[in-house]
Amino acid sequence: MNYKLSVNGTDHTVESTWEGESLLYVLRERLGLPGAKGACEQGECGSCSVLLDGDLVCSCLVLAAAAEGRDVRTVEAVAGPEGLSDVQQAFLDAGAVQCGFCTPGLIVAVHDLLERHPQPDDLTMREELAGNLCRCTGYGRIMEAVRMAADRRAASA
């Protein structure tokens, strides 16, 4: 059974695979997009976060075949031709990256957060991002990156 997936604006045909494969598996192993990471396989850690028709989802919990006809956006599409996104740059500037395994999922999640809450307070940030586990940073520099990105957006608006 073949099906089509639109990922980052590009149409792909996924050929004769087992239809039980998750979107995460298909992105990583069939479409050559390993930016989304697998760390828990049950939607707890957020490492595999992608946008599905603009909604933040855990791609490990989405059947790839069920994403046919929908718009999938991954971390690979966050940086534009002009370079890193403001969130990516803030992660670097704030020192929010250590091992980096949670980083791609967080980059996607923070973009989504700032769309909905352009100036989140501390508890809002912490509650909104509680679905993205990080084991290295204790979240301090990640929260600093969110503040930095939000402030820079507000300053340039």
Next chain:
Amino acid sequence: MSTVTGRRDRRGVGTGAARPDGIPKVTGEFAYSSDLWEAGMLWGATLRSPHPSARIISIDTTAAVAMPGVRAVLTADDVPGRPTYGLEVPDQPVFASDVVRYVGEPIAAVAADHYDIARRAAAAIVVTYDVLDPLLDPEASLTAEPLHPDGNVFRHMVIRHGDPDAVGDPAAGDIVVEGTYEVGMQDQAPLGTESGLAKPTADGGVELRIGTQWLHVDRDQIAASLDLDPDLVQVELAGVGGAFGAREDVSLQIHLCLLAKRTGRPVKMIYGREESFLGHVHRHPARMWFRHTAKADGTLVKVEAKLLFDGGAYCSSSPAVLANATCFAGGPYKIPNAVVEGSAVRTNNPPCGAMRGFGSVQVCFGHEGQMDKLAAALGMDPVELRLKNALAPGDRLITGQRLDGAAPVAALIEAVAASPLPGEVDGPMGLPGGPGRTTQAGDVRRGVALAVGFKNLMFSEGYDDSAAAKIRLFDGVATVSTACAEVGQGFVTLVHQIVHEVLGDDIEVVLNTASTTDVGSAGSTSASRQTWMSGGAVKLAADDIKAQVDLDPDRAEYLADVVHQHTPTTPLDENGQGEPHVSFTFACHRAVVDVDPELGVLRLVDLVTSQEVGKILNPVQLLGQLEGGAAQGAGLALMEEIVLEGGHIKNPSFTDYLIPTSFDLPELRVAAIIEEPEPHLGAPFGAKGVGEAPTISSGAAVIAAIRAATGLELPRVPVRPSDIALSPDRTP
């Protein structure tokens, strides 16, 4: 402290230089060991024991071998070399053949065309067991029938310091307090699970790309079990998704290399989260008894302790963990007389080994609990009691070793104690229970408490510890080779900073991928040792290059090839006395916890720290270590525990094994970073490793704050809601 960027006007040490791997990590392009791919690649899977203790009667692989797409099925019979491996003692079978000793012990490995076929084939292997009663109680292990030819005691040791027979004088008002403390089994839970890719090489060897903490020790263990010359085993570091001790031991390394050799094809393996819980060692659960004797003015007279660490089925680094626990059992205090006895034993529980803080974490819960008890018994302020007994330079540790170098214990405590306390939380989201809105503000009780801890840097007890590095300077480009495993800590940034500091900002620095092929061992990325050891090696190499350039500035190429050794240490004698350690690191934390006693739910409202760091190389990365380390320590006090039932892990998932989320933690505040005025011999620019100290005292401060809030004894971590809400000692 919300913004620390450091200077960026130059590129040397002390600046907040950016990570060289930062851009690929934020774009998703960075290749972790789970992201590797090769044409014609097979997938590996592992069959594991479902029993904590059993005899293997037979292993039938017929059905698995016959499955379409299966390329190899390997058991113990297929291991050509040493059938066992292990960090300190090779006591763990590559594949179990006669008995299994824990749930999750590998029995067979499969390579197949697809990930799912490999897993189905592993499940199709039929193993017939004679199931035995497991030995799960570490106390019973001491006298039980041996579970292994090596016996049940990984190590037993005693420290006798000063006058072991000293007793307090009750007539003079001396006070004695006793306590028992228990620590649950913690998991390192790195976000990246175990993964790697092996492929056969044309010369009959094998090449492995892997997330690990020590390339050369992996290589040597692979070579031994594959019966290959170590030069035929090339191990290269792939991107590592965190480590924290979980990657010190071999997990899938030997299995992958065996499969690649057998099939003649590249083989990739990724553990799922559940398999990851089964596939690496954990932090030792501990039972600890302490008795502290002090004069009426609070001066410590004697510390006695008995420590029992459950090492699980195989040795791993249990002897070294126990040595740390025993040596640091008293905490960073002047202790004239001590008797500390420690045992690490074998059971049919999951194997335990290294995790950040390495033995010091467990005993910190004990010695800090005791200091609070002692303060209460004396009617003394717990901060004052700690200050009265704080270690200082020149003091003797309970090993008899003289404390050379910095030991600003009192200053660390004073800085944290002086930090302002937070006010009431703002709004219901900040109450215990958070967005669950379970708690009324009027029900909340607040507790404030402080803890301090310390541990060693580098390997100990006479271990021949070294790190190699090479630099080639050619045409303004310094190419650095080191086998140091970057696991997220930011060593790769320090390499750039160190080389720039020595050779100038104008040269370009290129750091080769860490590998066993082009440079000697860096030693392990553990024991807070790589800043000092491999950072020191890179500095030595850069100094060497600089000297060559100064002598002869016109050459096209300069080469340096160095091995950095730390100052020697000695083994412990039969009384646990000696000079076992190179250097030490100290940290202090104060926690503020709000508790809803009715429900037993908690909120860590504030956490403030101070730490002694030698010399700051990169203030941004330093802060990241302070924050991340404190989170893991707090996690152990608040929520993290591998729950065992009959030797089975009942919660091998991130749904059931909880690690702190962003909502569970406050912003860590830093009260003081103390640099060492006189650089320690061998430390590059005086810098020390900073990663472990934050994990030691943070959890002890959190549990002490919960005790202060509730008035409960709470001798065990992590604290469960039922420990508070259902405690018979709870006052209404």
